[in-house]
Amino acid sequence: MKVIAFVGSARRRHTCNATARFLDNLRSMGDVETEIVFLSDYHLEICRGCKLCTDKGEELCPLQDDRDALLAKLFAADGVVFATPNYSYNVSGRMKVFLDRLAFALHRPRCFGKAFTSIVVEAIYRGREIVKYLDFVAMGLGFNVVKGSLVKSLEPLTEKVRAANEGKIDRQSRKFYETLVKKELPAPSILKLLMFRWGRTSMRLMLDASFRDFTYYEQAGWWTADYFYPVRLGPLKRAVGRMVDGAVARRIKRQNPPKPVAGG
Numbered sequence: 091m092k093v094i095a096f097v098g099s100a101r102r103r104h105t106c107n108a109t110a111r112f113l114d115n116l117r118s119m120g121d122v123e124t125e126i127v128f129l130s131d132y133h134l135e136i137c138r139g140c141k142l143c144t145d146k147g148e149e150l151c152p153l154q155d156d157r158d159a160l161l162a163k164l165f166a167a168d169g170v171v172f173a174t175p176n177y178s179y180n181v182s183g184r185m186k187v188f189l190d191r192l193a194f195a196l197h198r199p200r201c202f203g204k205a206f207t208s209i210v211v212e213a214i215y216r217g218r219e220i221v222k223y224l225d226f227v228a229m230g231l232g233f234n235v236v237k238g239s240l241v242k243s244l245e246p247l248t249e250k251v252r253a254a255n256e257g258k259i260d261r262q263s264r265k266f267y268e269t270l271v272k273k274e275l276p277a278p279s280i281l282k283l284l285m286f287r288w289g290r291t292s293m294r295l296m297l298d299a300s301f302r303d304f305t306y307y308e309q310a311g312w313w314t315a316d317y318f319y320p321v322r323l324g325p326l327k328r329a330v331g332r333m334v335d336g337a338v339a340r341r342i343k344r345q346n347p348p349k350p351v352a353g354g
């Protein structure tokens with residue numbers, strides 16, 4: 091199995107070290123191949139917001155850079171880590187550029203059954219929100235998310251902080267390994283189910299075949315599916331799903347909003 095960590099710091103310091111420890115742990119647990127990808131080693135342009143990727147297809151992105159090489163690694167991996175320092179209470183700029191460039195896959199998720207986790211490194215505070223953010227993005231991509239960890243790096247590092255950091259990474263790597271090998275397609279939470287039903291019913295009624303999202307959902311059989319993948323829903327979730335589909339359809343019929351235009 092292959093696990094790739096995308097690192098959003100250009101320095102080989104705390105973010106790199108925490109990530110390396112995490113990957114070392116995985117390799118010691120089983121047959122896992124690992125790779126660290128430093129985003130700073132790749133040429134990634136900033137998204138211009140033309141929406142060609144989301145509306146018409148990611149292959150139409152006008153930016154000529156290393157995006158496709160990074161995406162090929164991301165989508166081929168069995169497990170993925172996003173590791174970033176806290177910069178001004180957010181992910182690093184490099185990491186954000188990377189996330190924007192794969193935003194089309196939030197419209198058209200594809201990472202089902204694969205494991206994800208995040209590592210955020212900070213000197214002082216507010217990294218917890220960044221962990222939540224990265225984990226939420228990964229959920230949108232379809233991953234099985236193992237809650238990320240927050241590592242402290244204010245120097246000089248005391249022995250106590252170093253041990254706490256290492257303990258967090260070690261626990262996280264054990265949980266991640268379990269998720270990685272299971273390759274589960276779990277029943278969705280109510281929130282995930284709601285997001286799927288709301289999104290697919292809106293797309294079915296609002297878009298047409300000129301949108302890549304529409305053809306992607308159609309080809310995946312998602313117009314009539316219970317969820318992104320075959321799953322047994324209990325009576326409560328089945329009822330919630332039907333309710334959301336119905337509520338979205340009624341709202342669109344009532345409000346009759348203008349249809350979006352691809353590329354608009």
Ligand SMILES: Cc1cc2nc3c(=O)[nH]c(=O)nc-3n(C[C@H](O)[C@H](O)[C@H](O)COP(=O)(O)O)c2cc1C
Nearest residue numbers: 099103104105175176177178179212213214215243
């Ligand atoms: C531009 C910049 C902004 C930063 N902003 C924050 C911040 O908002 N909160 C925080 O706790 N640490 C902040 N830091 C500290 C870094 O998160 C910390 O030094 C971290 O260890 C950097 O990762 P690295 O060691 O992998 O380079 C900032 C550092 C830089 C360079």
